[in-house]
Amino acid sequence: MAGTVPAADVTVDDLAAARERLRQAEAAVDDYGESEARRVAEAYEDATDLLTNYEDTATGSGDFAAYVEFQERFVNLVEELPDDLPTRESFEEANDLLDRRRLAKKHFDRARDLLAPAREAVEALDEREAARGHLRETRQAVRRRLSTLEEEIRYRERLLDLGAADLDAPTERLRDPIETYNSAVTDGFERFRREESARDLLDLVATTTAYPLVEFTPPPESLRAYLDDAPLGSEPLPTLLEYVGYSRSKLDHYVDDPDRFRTHVATHETYLTRLDATPLTVGWPPPEAGELRRDAEELVAVVARFADESVVSHARRVRDLALRDDYERLRQSAVARDELAEKERDRLASGAVEAELADLRAERDRLRSALDDGES
Template identity: 45%
Template sequence: MSTGSDHDDAAAELEAAHERVRELEQSLELDEADLDAVADAYESVATVLDRWEERATDWDDFEGYVEFRNDISETLESVPEDVPESEAFLEADGHVKTSGVTGSLKTRDFEAAREALAPAREYAETREELADARSRHREAYRAARDRLNELEDRIDDLERLVRLGEADLDAPIEELREPIERYNDGVADDFAAFRQDASAREFLSFVATAAEYPLVEFRRPPTELLEYVRERPAGEHSVPDLVEYADYSPSKLSHYVDDANLLKRRVATNRTYLDGLSADPLFVEWPPAEAETLRFQAEELVSLVDRFADEETVAALRAVRELTRRKEYERLQTAAVARSELEDDERTRIENGTVESELEVAREERERLDEAISSYEPA
């Protein structure tokens, strides 16, 4: 992960971008409505000059000259009379008129027209510069917000390492591990027996119910499969039997179900899902979660596991739930996480004070970013 030194300038860049916009706005000689008017007028006239210069300076292309004059006249008529630097537009127009049908415009006439437009062009350049500065300000603001989010994650990680570094690594974590392993082993065996012996209708209905529990990560059965086992007689067979039947030929399968082709469509196409159903979502992970999370998870699991597991497994799960109410649970849980998750290099960084130092730097940068984001938000 990036260190604070990689991004120390995020707050400073935001402040600088804000100040640049403020300086440009304060240096404006016109209000922005007038600035837009003169800049728009300049860009319109400059576009006409660029578009027609080649034809209007061609001695043999009188039609091109006429079309140019029509275009430039219409463009100038659209410019408000009170536009700033209005004289510049009149002067530019004068440079690109001929004295009669025998006259001809030269490249130098267009150059003179552009030179006459210089005062208006300066306003157009100012507007572009201001627009660019505002764009950079918005980009700097987004970058600062992104960096702040990154810092929040980094601080969370560093604070976690600090907590783990304070763990009692000699704590008797077996007091947590043994009940959890006893429950996990029991529910694995009971779930396997449930899958083997229960009807597909009962088994998949259980899975569908379990999928509604937020802390139990079963995936709901596909709708057509669930409807099939609930509504058709084939749902009275177990899931392993249905999976086996799906490999039979239609003639052989007709001895077991009333619609061989329908079974193949519903079961064979969902075989990967069925083969993947295991007790894993019912396990309590190691190292265990914090007390409140594990307690909520265990309460959900009890209401589910009680539907198919034997009494010993349910009792083991209740024992796991009771662990979360013990005063020493937090100490044991933190020790379990530290022993399971801390890498050697992380232990070294904790012991030599690097983590604390990095955390202090990250918090200081976060404070600067918070202040900059609050103070320099784009308009």
């Protein structure tokens, strides 16, 4: 059986060749007839099994009983074959050869040669099965190639969309308000984290579960329960993290129950350390207008819970960016600047991307048509 065709290299010609191989293999079996080919193959397998099993014991001056048994079994096998079985004469010739007083290994070898016509039926069946498998694998390779082509086509279509953007558009009209808000909300959250109690901080984070677009990881319930009860919960988070680094003997001077503190606070050190304003910021390039508006509505609601009015005002300005008539044009320019490297810009300018896209679409259409023709 031929090796599997790599999906990256598969062509219409490979598919046609696989189908032709199967057509020829099926024709070879049809020359016998399906049932006849299988009967010949079964008889051939029985005969060669006898030759293999008795070659050592029924030859030379070996086991006479094995010699007699072998001849009887081989004669019976041939006599029970249907008169109209294709290649029956090859079994008869092998039987005549083996009908002698003494057998040697060369007679067994010669008998196998005489059974060659029957072996061709076995090979025809095997080749048909192999051809079916090869065609199946080639079709799978075509489907994988089509999947890859779709990805490459989408990529180049996106490049063309980005290439149509106005790269000279004043994207600072979006960037400046977003950067101002991000800086303000980061400072505001860090101030809250540094100055307010850890209990209040985790309560704030917990309330954001009502705002799924603000993607804070909810605080562990055991940690919140501990801070709600322990006097230590009134301390700001940096103080708690400082305590985490203390030895047990030193911690004993600051915490009523050091073991409980370690169980409920120290085990969550990674979570507490990573708790920052990132979920409250807006990325760059910004999302589409509808998404930005929905995100910013929730940001305004959350920021108002801990920051002063100036930060909330910056959040509202970010929300209102989505209402600008030129938002999508400016955003598309920002996306293009962010994603298009100099190499892609050169390829767009030269027309290479359009040419590649045409070639990929043509290959996709050829493969689709060839695949559909064989499956209809």
